[in-house]
Amino acid sequence: MQLNETSSPSFKPEILAPAGDRQAFLAALAAGADAVYCGLKHFSARMEAENFSLRELADLTQLAQSKGCKVLVAMNALLKPRDLTAAGHLVDQLQRHVHPDGLILQDLGLLELTRQTGFSGEVHLSTLACVSTASGLETAARLGVRQVVLPRELHLDEIKQMAQACPSGMNLEVFVHGALCYAVSGRCYWSSYMGGKSGLRGRCVQPCRRVYKQEGRMGSYFSCQDLSLDVLVKTLLDIPEVRTWKIEGRKKSAHYVFYTVTAYRLLRDESNSVRARKEAAALLEMALGRPGSHAGFLPQRKYTPLAPNTHLASGLLAGHIPKDAKTAFIRPRLPLHPGDLLRLGSEDQPWHRVLRVTRFVPKGAQFNLAVEQGKKASDKTKRSFDGRPGGTTPKSTAPPPGAPVWLIDRREPELKRLIQQLEIELNQFASDDVQASSFAPTLPRAARFEGRGRTMTVSRRPRRSQEKVAQAMWLDPKFLEHMGRETCRRLCWWLPPVIWPEEEYIWRKALEQVQSAGATFFICNASWQLSLFDSPISMTDREIWAGPFCNTANALAIDQLRQIGYDGAVVSPELDEESLLALPEQASLPLGIIIEGMLPFCVSRLQAEELVPEKPLVSPKGEIAWTRKYQQNLWVYPDWTLDLRPYREKIESAGYRIFIQLEEKLPAGLDQRPRTSPFNWNLRLL
Template sequence: MSCQPLKSPIILAPAGDTHSFLAAIAAGADAIYCGLKIFSARMEAGNFSIEELARLTQFAHSKGVQVYVAFNSIIKESETDKALRILDKLTRYADVDALIIQDTAMVSLAKQAGFKGNLHLSTLANCTHPAGLEAAHKAGFSRVVLPREFNLDEIRAMAAAVPGTMDLEVFVHGALCYAVSGRCYWSSWFGGKSALRGRCVQPCRRMYEQNGKKARYFSCMDLSADVLAKVLKEIPNITTWKIEGRKKSPHYVYYTVMAYKLLRDAPDQKKQALSFLAYALGRQGSHYNLLSHRVSNPLDHGSETGSGLFLGRIKNPENPYFISREALQPGDLLRIGYEEERFHQIQKVIRAVPKKGKYFLSSKKGRRIKKGTSVFIIDRRGRELEAELSRLDAELRELPNVTIKPSPLSLTHKTAGESITSHGQTRGHRRKREPDIYAMDVFRKKPPITKPPNNTGFWISTNSYGIKAQAQDWLWLDPVLFPDEEKICQNYIKTALKKGAKNFVLNSPWQITLFDNPQRLNIWAGPFCNITNCIAVEILKRNGFSGAIVSPELDSRTLLSLPGRCCLPLGVVCRANWPLAISRIAAPDLALGKGFTSPMGEVAWTSKYNKTYHTFPNWPLDLSSKAGELKQAGFVMHVNLFENIPKGIRMKPRPGTWNWHLKLL
């Protein structure tokens, strides 16, 4: 394992539009990450065309600033050609320094496109344990972006395991998701807008009701490492401090970058840095899990958690006004209410108001604002920043426009029509016989009735990795494996192997490094690996996997197209208590195992398993009516995931086809 000499980490700033990009340069960021108008994990940001990005990258390089492109969406099978062509144009015209990737298929596509920059593994890819870094390194990644859920000890453990010339990136500031990175399906479950594809509508930010109390049980405060930046700076192999916020304003980008530059370079000016953060118009901050001995639960808050800086509440709906907690300037942007509220709106401040002064809002016909509605400031264009942005924009406009020509590339890996047996062997271009089909039932603990051999699975973390399984059973690894669990899990696996175990399901591809000789075993990638295309399956095969259970989030067209094209046998989740989200935290006032209700009347509950909290809807994923189509398509393993339903939770008899009939945005 390498230990690179300590260097000052670079500050990586977000940019969702040109003004934020220029604000990052103005503040002195070392690197900027941004997304394209497709295949980005922040599709609600403005994002950039390749024409825009080509000029901006040239401009940034002239200022000594690197540019990373977040290509961190899962890619559906029908989109791989499109992704390749975009990568080709990006490579030929934009000269970006790195790609931030979630879907491992992008490694092969980037290579085919001739991309020469670095590949960074997104936090959405869920590389959460030290041994997994070796697998990421072998896959071609030069950097891993660590989860925001880690504490300092876990970051140190990951840093100590860094192989070769790889380095690590940590988040230091910005919004927190309720779920562990890459383990949220809430937005997708409630309407096909996938967080793993950058379409999240943030259902966790909404109001939920439990036992008659309405609260934002799942809405987090922001992460702010602030004074702990000094400790982070001393950890080797942490080369990059990342600021979250591709949907945030130029004002936010400018002042957060300024703050962390001071915290990195001039810790004696900590007070000034903290004043910059207070002025950045973000939510109230939290150290979250950074201090393991003093965890700051971002769900334990009395503050408002809407995006922006909270200013006050509406006093009079007839002639709405609020008393501002901050001085307001003409041009400031205000957000009234939360996005799910029907009277939610954006208004621009038209006159200056002193701190604690009254500001009257303009009333919009037919949109009466409810008394007590929260008001936030989301952008401010101060004179200093405006002048700097105008100067940089004038320089940018001097650069010539770039004409982008269509890409001539198309995929060369096509395997369409190949038949896959239940043992993963290709049979040419026509299926000679129906593949063997078998079902697997997966439990948290031993079922009361003895099941037939070869079709029972167990989550091995049950009873603190103490569950006793038979040699023929399938042993399932958790979707999240934290650093302090790695050795426990590895010891369990070694013991199981000695007792004859050979069937395993891994729910992160990086867990393959827990096995010395995976090719001698029957190891499948589980459904939480979020496999959505055949190139990713090819990579799994090269790494020693015997099969893959594809993502149950997929629409029917994509799902049914995969078995006939892939080089490994495939499984599918037919019925499951599938989690809306897997989190490391729970609100202190949320009762576990008790139902809560969404604004639309949907019921769910949260249970704790091992070290994570799983939130489930009260109706299951159920594709049992599609079993014939799935069998005909070539899926050889049909999986049923069973959870312990708490007493008092009534499962609802409603269709649970998830995105089967949708397009999956």
């Protein structure tokens, strides 16, 4: 049937709204969201959001479901060995008291906990799980996954390729709006490596948003614009496997949630209406996010969402302090309401702060900013350059003439009225008190693997064989033509941390080539890469391990890998001493660990035009990073190595069997810093 100007499509994907607090949750309902995703106080990938208690979430879930809106709980954090019981308690309590429609997970151990607790909702794989190959969807389906959140880096043709391969009974979820991480999700240790605050556990301090200096030029080389597909979402209406349009923003305000959900409802329900498209564009502009882009969504017109020399903080420009002003004030470009929040400058500027509007200010009227010098900033309104909360603003903090002022949150009377009405409805629901859980996870039967550990060096090019040292090499399809069969046979082959759908056949062909030469030992760096091998269940002639980028960190996750066909696992490099030493006692597979070498901060599909690979980038704190391109991906490295060699005897006694050295040649002219890092060994991984 031909759609007319105002008709709706026959297929309607659901709009999934973020909610980091009660007000945002109610704003999503007020805007007509089809589903809401939120997190608890623990095990959420957005621990900086306010998040919810079980009792509060139980009442909100009843309200949402009474209106036909689904509720998904994001428990998409990496689980350490000691986390399994507490995480199991939460899943058990969710099942008995909250009854959400589904859970969003990244950790395979948590997937097993949903089975053991009898969780009856759907299980969705977070984008942090990095299912980036079409063949990987089948492996996810075998594990009972109902929906997969696709990486934000996929372009439209790759989304279609994933949809064509989608197993029966599985659906896909695509981000349509919100913040973009520079790194591929689940492929970033930047925040953790520089201070023990793991993005995989929801505590990223966003070092990629910092200003870096390269060859005399200052720039935010890794700070992304927001994703905003706006009118392009119409192309997703032709892909029924894409059941869900996801809006990012669990740290965003009720205003942002209401405006973005309303905009995408218009773009979905009235996709052919010129009026609706214009109205949606105006709503998205007023949502107060960062400058938006289509990023790489259109394969024929790819755009890199990086602009190192422009403003990329969130908010709508409210005005500038006049250049001849003796006191700090603005004449706002739009009316200001009581409760609105204004931001002066950005977080790396000394005059940065957030101010609350206390009275109605008409458009163009003078509004004094009342900047107080030397005032101690609150945790919520100020963060020092390295992301740690609090701190005292230096005395010379008066904003300079011409400084911009941004509106970052609104308190419109109409939205307040809608939320207040929903609060009244919410009071009709009174959930029972949440009872403590007595659930105890059943751990797999641990296996003890005898013999001394062996060292494995992983390089980019083949090296001479060394006695007692296993030689490994990152698989490079273009370089294979220069290698002989004997060299291929003796090496262990490492797959990259991410393989994109459009290049999957290239990696299949490369694997076939080295296997035909006699290679038998492989390391996959995404759990789903096992599907790139033929007959993944019966591999008696091969040894295939899950690599460090699989982020394996607990006994249940290890056993899930065993069940789908892996022969061993290299544990997550993020783990602290207690976690690392506890794992072998519980593991059903032999374990390996990165003991030394150049561990990348992250892997990304993005590269700013202004950034020069192989050249050092220096932060204001003197930290040095550098980048290198491999295939489609840019790898970001520090100039100091990870080194756990002083603890090798203790680690080997705990039961680890493979000790991995990652070799990476430094760029010309850059010397390795004499310092090394034990990563999180001496820290308590947050």
